[in-house]
Amino acid sequence: MQKTLTVVASTGGAEFYMPGFVKIDAMRQTGRWGHASEYDVVIDDQALDEVSVVSIGNTADTPADQFPGNIPLGKALLGDSPMYMYYTANPAPSWNVEKTVVISGRTWGIEAYIKGFVAIDAIQPRGDWDRLDVVVRYRPNDSALHKITVSTTAPDRELPANAIDLGVVWQNDMARYARYTDEIVTPTP
Structure with missing residues (x-):
């Protein structure tokens, strides 16, 4: 549109x-x-x-x-x-062209391997009480392979080392704190 x-x-x-x-x-x-x-x-x-x-x-x-x-x-x-x-x-x-992909998984831990990872653009509950959709931005021509881990916790918002805060996801009237970590597992050529 x-x-x-x-x-x-x-x-x-x-x-x-x-x-x-x-x-x-x-x-x-x-x-x-x-x-x-x-x-x-x-x-x-x-x-x-x-x-x-x-x-x-x-x-x-x-x-x-x-x-x-x-x-x-x-x-x-x-x-x-x-x-x-x-x-x-x-x-x-x-x-310079960036694309997005949606990955889904359980709130306690989503793990994905994505070439050319740039950032997580959005995160939202999927419908089931413990599932999330995560919108990931990446560059398809970038050969670096990233291991992305997304998880939520409640009620503790404290971030583990190297994690990036994704804000609050409400599920069943409970605030869960989302975060992700990004680790490059193959070097760029």
């Missing part, structure tokens, strides 16, 4: 990596001298594994659509200078 995000960036030129990028719908200058702008960026949340490099640019004397690949955003004032604004969008290099 498509949705619109507001991104604040430089009017004079900016570059950002945008998962699921579709287009820039509008640009509004917000800075005192016109050096900052808000961009209404449309993304498709069904295509978040497709990352685009979106570049904002300007030209002083020629409309932006005279150049192949440039998509015009209209005119802007930088100080007292009128500029033609545009953007370009290109696929990100494959090393």
Whole structure:
């Protein structure tokens, strides 16, 4: 499904990596001298594994659509200078593309081996009283194999050594404290 995000960036030129990028719908200058702008960026949340490099640019004397690949955003004032604004969008290099996978298991310990592990993005109860879904972000082109262990405890929130806090998961009206550890078990080449 498509949705619109507001991104604040430089009017004079900016570059950002945008998962699921579709287009820039509008640009509004917000800075005192016109050096900052808000961009209404449309993304498709069904295509978040497709990352685009979106570049904002300007030209002083020629409309932006005279150049192949440039998509015009209209005119802007930088100080007292009128500029033609545009953007370009290109696929990100494959090393930068991140994907997600959902792993499920028992609250007392989920163990998984994931190549290119980056982070755990979300954790939620699965329905059964002792099961969890864990949303894991990874880079498929990264060959380092990580051993990920996710667990919960109650009522003690104290973290073991090297663990990362994932917050509270409510199960059967009881707060359980979730955490994970990450260990690289094979070196990157």
